[in-house]
Amino acid sequence: MLQLVYISSVARAADLASILAVSRINNRRDGISGLLYSDGVRFLQALEGPTLAVETAYARIKQDPRHNALVILSRREVATREFGDWAMAERRVGEEGDQFCARIDRLLANTGPNVRATFDSFIKLRRAA
Ligand SMILES: Cc1cc2nc3c(=O)[nH]c(=O)nc-3n(C[C@H](O)[C@H](O)[C@H](O)COP(=O)(O)O)c2cc1C
Structure with missing residues (x-):
């Protein structure tokens, strides 16, 4: 199973709800799970699932004009899913930073420790900004 983590820049006011709605349908169909985080400036996304399915989804996502300057941070084979269900991490209105x-x-x-460190440092950094 392939796990891919990339970061990108938000190109224009992206409607996260519509990205998530399409992603949920497609990813369920394709056996992909992962996490999408956005702070309005960057996207940080992890995708995991059957190698071909993840490569195909990434090829589609890469072309999406709602973001640009994609950089793959990590690409590794994993034996089992590390992210569990498909999820989107967005700071909810009224939610404290600590929560x-x-x-x-x-x-x-x-x-894994590297992937966790990538997300952790990114999120804490953005929080401090
Ligand atoms: C930051 C970002 C993350 C995305 N993540 C996914 C995803 O995980 N799965 C997916 O199918 N599409 C994702 N998309 C949307 C794809 O780029 C594309 O619009 C969509 O897959 C097209 O699906 P359709 O052919 O069913 O309309 C994402 C788009 C952006 C901008």
Whole structure:
């Protein structure tokens, strides 16, 4: 199974709800799970599932004009899913920064140390900005 993590820049005010709606349908169909995080400036996404399915989804996502400057941070084979269900991490209205970080920590509980560190540092950095 392939796990891919990339970061990108938000190109224009992207409607996260519509990205998520399409992703949920497609990813369920294709056996892909993962996590999509956005702070409005960057996207950080992990995709995992059958290698061909992840490569195909990434090829589609890469062409999406709602973001640009995609950089793959990690590409590795994993024996089991580390992200569990497909999830989108977005800071909810009224949610404290600490609550948000705690929620992300739960989502990342089973990921490998490098991937967890990538998400952790990105999220804490953005929070501090
Ligand atoms: C940041 C970002 C993340 C995305 N993540 C996914 C995803 O995980 N799965 C997916 O199918 N599409 C994702 N998309 C949408 C794809 O780029 C594309 O619009 C969609 O897959 C097209 O699906 P359709 O052919 O069923 O309309 C994402 C788009 C963006 C901008």
